Amino acid sequence: MSALLSVSDLHVGFGRTPAADEVVTGVSFTLEAGKTLAIVGESGSGKSVTALSVNRLVDFGGGRITAGSIALTRGDGSVLDVTKADERTLTTVRGRDIGMIFQEPMTSLNPVMTIGAQIAEAFELNRGLDRHAARSAAREALERVRIPDAGSRLGYYPNQLSGGMRQRVMIAMALASNPRLLIADEPTTALDVTVQAQIMGLLAELRDELGMGMIFITHDIGLVAGIADDVLVMQAGIAVEQGPIDRVLDAPQHDYTKHLLNAVPHFRAGQAARKDGRGDAAAPVVAVENLVVRFPAARGIFGGSGEVHAVDGVDFTLKPGETLGIVGESGSGKSTTARAILDLVKITRGEIAIAAGRGKRPVQMVFQDPFGSLNPRLKVDALLAEPAIANGQRVDAALRDRMKALIARVGLPEDALGRYPHQFSGGQRQRLCIARALMLNPEVVVLDEAVSALDVSVQAQVLDLLIDLQRQVGLSYLFISHDMAVIERIAHRIAVMYAGQIVEIGDAASVLSSPQHSYTRRLIAAVPAIERRRQRFTVDMTQVPSLVKPVGYEPPPARWREIGPDHRVREEAA
């Protein structure tokens, strides 16, 4: 059987002199029908450009294919060299032979059209169906991507669907023409882990059902293990290593592949949990009791008023020198809990007791986005001085010495003080944010997804820095993350949040090695891991319960089951 797609010696350049400004230099691969090729690399490695060259979408971004050939076997058996095809032929190729799904499903869908109309449009254009037939084909397409109650969902607008649902809709549209090749560009990066597992499972099932070839682009080498047959590792426009998945993952030849494999935090089900410096029986620095945060929610124009139960009865304590990891997916209330502790949101009910500490403000915070949390118009010295000024200190030699010491402590050069934030990389900026949080000598640092926006190798370094600082300065961390592998490396204790409540809390090793709550189990099962080769995720459609409740609604009191000395789980409704 001849290959579906055969790319040889592909060169792609940008700008006025594409031959001189190449971002892809000499990439070759072949892909057979029913197989998956994963292209892995960090940001800027040329992985997306390579894939976008296959359907020549790269042209619209200003790219030019300067050398090489891309041979695509079309539906009628003819072989087309995509690099030489004219725009007219390409239009038919893009719709019919090659389907594509993008990273951000919200921006790829038209917000003012119902999803039914958008899918039907794809059928009308690609298969020439009339309105009625297209409509019923759209319903079948939604059923094919396992959207329950497909008939009524056709009338939904994109904003009425969750991220995972929207990505399913995108897949349904990409499959409208029964493409022979599907290009998926980071299709799950914007999604929660359990949703990611669903989409991965769905893609694998559909690939087998339809016998199409798939190019899967990702920065997460852990993710490819479950789906790919072959792997292509890219760095700076060059394919540094390629081959069957087992060989690349088990016996990597190139240093960069080894580096990627080592940098990815491996989730090891509690075995990698920290065993050092647990705070013993000392009094807690933060004690949260029955914390409730509710926001008013308007339900439509005529609907009655309701409340979003963002956080619904959360209790935990944080001891000196300890890290409490809070895991959960978007909307689970973990960030709201953090913000409540810092007095950034108004709490509806409950107690937050913070022990008096070394400084005036014992709790400080590091935010997720290292680009958004530093004022771009201020130099680093002004940024670092701000907390001190806010608390009545004067900018004098002593303060400058402290800034210099902290800058050095977080691993930045001394001349950093005179520079602007945009002159630093993402990892360096996050170090700046950590230094700024330490200016006031706090007891507790709240880290809200503090490493999520960083490349994997940088992520590991920042985690090491945090652990070092914790040991030396005696800090307590409240570490919020959706990433189980990251949490496992830094947390002593873990609280799992789901729909505004803590469902399981306890010693990190115990929670991760023997999860008791069904949600914790689902979360752990969804973590992509290099060890779980070609694992099939079962497609289940459990929906997160709505957080919008009528005014005055009170959840039933929690009943807890003790599992171990420091491990308890919320009883689930039968």
Place this chain on the structure above:
Amino acid sequence: MRFLAAIFRHPSGRIGATIVVLYLVVAALGALGLTPHNALKQVIIDRLKPPNGTYWFGTDLLGRDTFSRLMLGIGQSFVVAFSSVAIATVAGTLIGLFAAWLGKLWDGVLMRIMDVFLAFPAILLALLVVAIEGPGTITSITAIAIVYTPIFARVVRAPALSLKAREFVEAARTFGSSAGYILTRHLLLNLVAPLTVQITLALAWALLTEAGLSFLGLGTQPPAPSLGVMLSDSKSLMTHAPWLMLAPGLTIMVGILGFNLTGDALRDILDPRSAPRSA
């Protein structure tokens, strides 16, 4: 200085800034009295002379040198434009900032008042001010400032609202920074770019509005030369002495072009996406 160099590197900035600088120099010379002729002196035998070696842009009905009058007129227009825009910038920025910062009722009340002002055409407001103060330079400045204040309030309020929700402002709250510090360091500093662009564009429009007001006799009063007054005087002589209309007309046009081109260049230069990056 680096900033000026950047404007002169920008293709349209080069043209725009050259025009603006040229006008400033001409206005300064006029203010110092360094005009080729006395702008107010009437030389009756030389009346309605077309442009020639002695009178570069010709003379008017009373035998006054058009070029000298233009020099003073530009100065007059600039005084009105710069002072009115300065007042509007300060007032509009303060109103916009406070509306965004205080939010809720304050935001609603302040911005609705601004909307009411925005609904009046400049000329109508000027008539109102004239009715109160009588015509004159101060009237022009007051009227134009009132017209531009709501525009600046809007230009400031929208980005201030989004800046207020940015993480660095939230971070500032976590270490207890005062409202004053957040307003000046985090909001105002980040508003410099959009404000600068808006100021340049407002100057162009203020120039035009000033000419319009004087043309109608509501602004600068004769015999003091002003571009609008000169245009108004040329009305009836259009066919006999077209230079009397062309000189102030083209001066206004080129001046507005200069400010607009500078504004375009500033928009490009101050865009953070075009800022140079280094590792």
